[in-house]
Amino acid sequence: MTGPLAAALVGAGVLFFLAGTVGLLRFPDLHARLHALTKADTLGLGLVAAGVALLAGDVLVVARLLLIWLLAMLAAATAGQLIARAARPRPREPRP
Amino acid sequence: MSALFDWLLALSALALGLASVAARSRFAAIALFIAYGVLVSLLWVRMGAVDVALAEAAIGAGLTGVLMLQAAPGASAGPAPRLRALPVAVAAATAAALMVAVADIGRAPGETLGARAMAELGRAGADNPVTAVLLSYRGWDTFLETVVLGVALVAVWALAAEAQWGGPATARQRVRPAGLLSTFGRLLPPVGLVTGAYLVWTGASAPGGAFQGGTVLAAMWLLAMMADRVAAPATGSAAIRLLLVAGPALFLAAGLLGTAFGTMFGWPPGFEKPAVLAVEFGLAVSIAATLALLVVGPPQLGR
Numbered sequence: 001m002t003g004p005l006a007a008a009l010v011g012a013g014v015l016f017f018l019a020g021t022v023g024l025l026r027f028p029d030l031h032a033r034l035h036a037l038t039k040a041d042t043l044g045l046g047l048v049a050a051g052v053a054l055l056a057g058d059v060l061v062v063a064r065l066l067l068i069w070l071l072a073m074l075a076a077a078t079a080g081q082l083i084a085r086a087a088r089p090r091p092r093e094p095r096p
Numbered sequence: 097m098s099a100l101f102d103w104l105l106a107l108s109a110l111a112l113g114l115a116s117v118a119a120r121s122r123f124a125a126i127a128l129f130i131a132y133g134v135l136v137s138l139l140w141v142r143m144g145a146v147d148v149a150l151a152e153a154a155i156g157a158g159l160t161g162v163l164m165l166q167a168a169p170g171a172s173a174g175p176a177p178r179l180r181a182l183p184v185a186v187a188a189a190t191a192a193a194l195m196v197a198v199a200d201i202g203r204a205p206g207e208t209l210g211a212r213a214m215a216e217l218g219r220a221g222a223d224n225p226v227t228a229v230l231l232s233y234r235g236w237d238t239f240l241e242t243v244v245l246g247v248a249l250v251a252v253w254a255l256a257a258e259a260q261w262g263g264p265a266t267a268r269q270r271v272r273p274a275g276l277l278s279t280f281g282r283l284l285p286p287v288g289l290v291t292g293a294y295l296v297w298t299g300a301s302a303p304g305g306a307f308q309g310g311t312v313l314a315a316m317w318l319l320a321m322m323a324d325r326v327a328a329p330a331t332g333s334a335a336i337r338l339l340l341v342a343g344p345a346l347f348l349a350a351g352l353l354g355t356a357f358g359t360m361f362g363w364p365p366g367f368e369k370p371a372v373l374a375v376e377f378g379l380a381v382s383i384a385a386t387l388a389l390l391v392v393g394p395p396q397l398g399r
Binding site: 071074078081082085 | 276277283
């Protein structure tokens, strides 16, 4: 039972990666592209990690997968925000 | 199925490499080069060379990519330099020679070097054959590599203007206190420091080591500097310079100790493992400091 379920989760994750990549290539401006990339990929990685975790026989491996997902989520969220902020036009930003 | 995956991976890496060389803008060339490095490190994983994969991902793709992005000011605007015949010919000839050499290794008669390396592992001070090769069998090469890193940093520092020599390195970004980058710079370094130290420690028996762990440590220091959590160091301070040479100096001292037992870089019997670990940790600290300061660049007044 775990086999097909894992395959379904990984498959769903791959679909989200695919959707994120299509969005990155097709969306009109930087903010829309960032939206597609960071959100879809984060969910895709979570689904793939969940699918692989079902196949892992060891709790430690599952913990590592979870940690990888959390770190990737943190990095994607931060990098996405920083890129979006750097791209924002800033004529009125107060000088430090 | 996995053969299909390997073919796709190899062809994608090849395509990315070609695209990087042929890219029209410098920025695109660098971005493609970084993606190429990530795929190459996946190829190393597929070949079971996890040590090399870690080094390729951390140094080949990550650190070299950052260095190139910094070295090409206005990289997004400038057109890439045109391909010239002579460099292409030299690169192609080198690649061809390497391919012939690699193909020749497989045909060598008798026992391969791999078998001999595994046979002597007990005396090398490391259960990880890659670490054994780096620190025991080929200690000289690795020692000189770490010295080369230091020389590269001296060359970068030498670009500083006369008045700024020895002054503080500049890693200042505009960072809002309690902003996003500031929080990230506080959140990630604890995790990264543990990961880096673990990579160095585990290098004696599993994939990892001074270069891989050192790069992670360097990234954490850089992040802390960029997020304004710690100040960039003065390049003239004795403490920083000591930090930079500590690893190679420890390596050299351990190597000289070996001469008392017969050969340079030959570890005394019974002390192989402590010697390897001490050198690994010393090297990791110096490599981390050198790589981080290479990215920060020469000291200069207000960027």
